[in-house]
Structure formats: structure tokens, C-alpha cells
Amino acid sequence: MRTASRSIPFVDLVSLHGEIREELTQAFDRVVGSGAFTLGAEVEAFEAAFAANAGTTYAIGVGTGTDALHLALRACGVEPGDEVITADNTFAATVEAILMCGARPVLVDVEEPTHLMDLDAAEAAITERTRVIVPVHLYGQMVDMRRVRSIAQSRGIKVIEDACQAHGAVRDCVNAGAGGDAGCFSFYPGKNLGALGDGGMVVTDDSEIARKVRLLRNHGEDAQRLHVVPGYCSRLHGLQAALLATKLPHLEAWNRRRRAAAAAYDRALAGIPIGLPTVVRGSTHVYHLYVVRVKEREAVRGALAARGIQTAIHYATPLHLEPAFEQLGYRLGEFPVAEQLASQIVSLPMHPCLETEDVEDVARVLEEVAHG
Ligand SMILES: *Cc1c(COP(=O)(O)O)cnc(C)c1O
Numbered sequence: 282m283r284t285a286s287r288s289i290p291f292v293d294l295v296s297l298h299g300e301i302r303e304e305l306t307q308a309f310d311r312v313v314g315s316g317a318f319t320l321g322a323e324v325e326a327f328e329a330a331f332a333a334n335a336g337t338t339y340a341i342g343v344g345t346g347t348d349a350l351h352l353a354l355r356a357c358g359v360e361p362g363d364e365v366i367t368a369d370n371t372f373a374a375t376v377e378a379i380l381m382c383g384a385r386p387v388l389v390d391v392e393e394p395t396h397l398m399d400l401d402a403a404e405a406a407i408t409e410r411t412r413v414i415v416p417v418h419l420y421g422q423m424v425d426m427r428r429v430r431s432i433a434q435s436r437g438i439k440v441i442e443d444a445c446q447a448h449g450a451v452r453d454c455v456n457a458g459a460g461g462d463a464g465c466f467s468f469y470p471g472k473n474l475g476a477l478g479d480g481g482m483v484v485t486d487d488s489e490i491a492r493k494v495r496l497l498r499n500h501g502e503d504a505q506r507l508h509v510v511p512g513y514c515s516r517l518h519g520l521q522a523a524l525l526a527t528k529l530p531h532l533e534a535w536n537r538r539r540r541a542a543a544a545a546y547d548r549a550l551a552g553i554p555i556g557l558p559t560v561v562r563g564s565t566h567v568y569h570l571y572v573v574r575v576k577e578r579e580a581v582r583g584a585l586a587a588r589g590i591q592t593a594i595h596y597a598t599p600l601h602l603e604p605a606f607e608q609l610g611y612r613l614g615e616f617p618v619a620e621q622l623a624s625q626i627v628s629l630p631m632h633p634c635l636e637t638e639d640v641e642d643v644a645r646v647l648e649e650v651a652h653g
Pocket residue numbers: 345346347348371372374375417443445446467468469479480481
């Protein structure tokens with residue numbers, strides 16, 4: 282048994298980048314030598330590679346995942362007075378992007394045991410004003426996109442996937458981002474594919490959506506440098522694109538290592554009375570997060586922290602109860618599943634450099650807590 286003093290980080294970007302340090306340095310040197318720092322050839326090359334990877338016709342690099350959602354919503358025509366349906370237990374950015382359009386976020390509860398958007402609730406929340414549904418592929422597992430499309434398409438509602446936690450995920454043979462009208466990714470450093478800074482991407486097969494996002498990300502400027510709409514400043518940086526292009530070919534192997542770590546957790550935690558993640562049939566989970574459910578959360582987190590094992594909560598407050606979204610008028614008790622999950626979930630360390638030994642150490646502590 283290893284000494285208990287070695288800490289286990291929640292994510293470990295230093296080790297991950299250490300594996301490809303040379304490649305990253307070469308990419309950096311290439312960009313410094315090119316002098317192209319916003320958009321340009323490096324961004325175009327990465328967009329092409331990312332589109333091929335996602336299985337879409339277009340990919341448009343933007344400044345952040347939040348901007349990807351905002352600009353995709355705008356490109357789908359979302360405006361004040363419109364409603365956009367999304368899940369209650371997502372990162373705040375999903376709802377912020379809807380508010381940036383002046384539209385109303387309509388939240389729906391999530392379902393057991395996947396913690397993903399309850400699609401019956403989403404269907405029931407549709408009104409005359411619903412313009413878009415934003416399914417969130419939370420933790421790295423996709424929502425049932427066949428069902429989302431069948432709910433939306435017959436009513437003329439667009440579908441924009443929040444795939445910010447799901448780079449490389451697949452469900453029913455459809456890639457994350459390729460199952461709706463547009464898909465949005467974040468390259469925040471800790472995501473499955475992360476920049477060494479911020480970045481985001483919109484993918485789509487729709488040439489109109491692609492054209493509009495391309496305009497909006499760069500001050501509404503077209504190829505003739507005419508400003509055809511009032512836009513935003515949200516360009517992917519050449520340096521980040523070059524670094525991301527270096528990392529993209531490793532994504533599949535890194536996701537495999539995340540799955541191996543998840544399988545090790547599944548085995549090591551099997552005898553302990555805690556709730557483990559559920560993978561639905563036909564779904565390839567990419568484990569951006571490995572989230573378990575426990576009753577005595579503070580005791581569990583305290584015992585893990587005492588051994589130098591970092592944990593986190595995604596998310597401690599369901600969005601309908603966050604002060605920032607009080608204006609939406611939701612009340613305590615409105616989304617019982619999301620509320621209960623928020624009080625019980627813990628995200629355990631999860632990253633491609635997590636070793637079986639680390640997983641066993643985590644499991645040993647959880648077992649000790651469970652058996653007093
Ligand atoms: C990370 C994330 C975002 C936002 O991405 P940023 O790059 O931080 O703007 C949006 N939605 C979800 C579900 C995320 O996890």
C-alpha cells in the first residue's frame with residue numbers, strides 16, 4: 282500500500298501536458314513565427330480538424346464555450362420574448378448565454394439515474410414562444426438526441442447542444458455536437474479537450490448558422506470587411522488553436538483513459554453503499570466528471586480532504602435557486618430531483634493521468650467512512 286501522504290488532485294494538467302511538452306512547444310514556436318494571433322491559418326486548420334472529428338460540415342472557433350452558446354442561439358434567431366428550454370442542473374453559463382440574447386431561460390428538472398434533462402418535462406415546457414431546446418450532455422454523457430429531435434423538429438424548434446463537457450462522447454452512433462442544429466464546445470483548460478487558456482467552438486451542418494456565427498464572432502464583419510450586423514468580439518486565438526490542434530489527436534486515447542479510471546472506480550466502489558454513475562445503453566460516456574451520490578457528504582469530503590484527495594461538487598446549487606437567476610421566479614421545491622442531487626453529489630478525482638492506485642486509495646477512504 283502506498284503512503285497516504287501523497288495527494289490526489291482533482292485534475293492534473295501538469296502531468297497531462299508533460300506527456301506532450303515537445304509538441305506543445307513546437308506549436309508555440311510555429312505561432313510566434315507566423316505572427317497570426319487571432320483567427321488566421323492556425324484557427325482554420327483547427328476548425329477543419331475539429332469538424333472532421335465531430336462529424337459536422339462546419340466548425341467555427343470562438344472565444345469561450347459561453348460565447349459558443351450565445352452566438353449559436355443568436356444565429357438561430359433567439360431574441361427578447363423567446364423562450365429557451367434547458368436543464369436545471371447545468372453550469373451557470375448555459376443560462377447566462379440565454380439571458381445574453383434577452384430571452385427567457387425555461388428550466389426543467391433532470392431524471393434519475395443519469396442526472397440528464399428530463400425529456401418528458403422538456404416536452405411539457407414547450408409553449409408558443411419556445412425557440413430552442415438546449416440539452417446539456419452533463420458529466421460527459423449525451424442526452425437522447427433522437428428523442429430531443431423528435432420533440433423539437435415537428436414544432437419548428439431548433440436544438441443546440443451544450444457539449445461543453447462531452448468532447449468525443451457518442452450516443453446511438455451520433456457524435457456529441459452533431460445531433461442537433463448546432464453543437465457548442467468549451468476549451469476551458471479542465472475540459473476533456475482544453476486550451477492553455479480559454480476557447481470555444483460551434484459545430485453545425487447548417488451553412489446559414491455557420492455564416493451567422495462567423496459574422497457575429499468578429500464584429501459582424503464579412504469577407505469584404507463590411508460590417509453587416511452589429512456583432513461581438515469573440516475570436517479563437519491562433520496560439521490556442523495551434524495548441525488545441527496538437528492535443529486533438531490525443532483526445533480519444535485520453536477519453537479511453539478516463540473510461541478506464543471510471544471502470545476502476547466502478548469496481549472498487551461496488552461493495553460500498555453509494556450511488557455510482559449510470560451509463561445508458563448505446564452511450565459512450567467520456568467522464569468529464571465521475572459523480573457519485575452519498576448521504577453524509579460533508580463527512581465523506583472531509584475524510585477525503587484529510588488524505589489529500591481533492592473533490593468538487595457539480596453543482597452545489599441548482600440554477601433555479603442561484604441568486605443570479607432569482608429574476609426567473611422559481612421556488613424551492615420546484616425541481617425535486619435536481620434539488621436532492623445537489624445535496625448528495627460529489628465529484629471524485631477524474632483525469633487521464635489518474636492511476637488505478639489513486640482510485641483504490643479513494644475507494645479505501647469511502648469504505649472507511651461507510652463502515653464508520
Ligand atoms: C464549461 C461549460 C460551459 C462554459 O464554457 P466556458 O468556456 O467556461 O465559457 C458551458 N456549459 C457547460 C455545461 C460547461 O461545463
